[in-house]
Amino acid sequence: QVQLVESGGGLVQAGGSLRLSCAASGSIFPITAMGWYRQAPGTQRELVAVITSGSTNYADSVKGRFTISRDNAKNTVYLQMNSLKPEDTAVYYCNLIRRYPANSYWGQGTQVTVSS
Secondary structure (H helix, E strand, O other): OEEEEEEOOEEEEOOOOEEEEEEEEEOOOOEEEEEEEEEOOOOOOEEEEEEOOOOEEEOOOOOOOEEEEEEOOOOEEEEEEOOOOHHHOEEEEEEEEEOOOOEEEEOOOEEEEEEO
């Protein structure tokens, strides 16, 4: 089984920073990609950032403010969030895509709230 455990969410004032962590365990290899998504109330889940072995990609709304990184030794992916805005408020979910057997896994989500 695959388990993704997220941590690092919380309440922060606008302009502040948070770092999210997602530790993966179980039958996770080989990994195609790991990423972060978010979902605000009444909206669809949206991609925030994704990292593969060779590249990173970001939603336009977070470019220049968020950085995704990965520690392969710890099977952990991070999302450093700087210059946070109230519109960043959402539940943030970690995602892992395994190459074979192909499957996609989700963490339980962690709440990020940015006050104005």
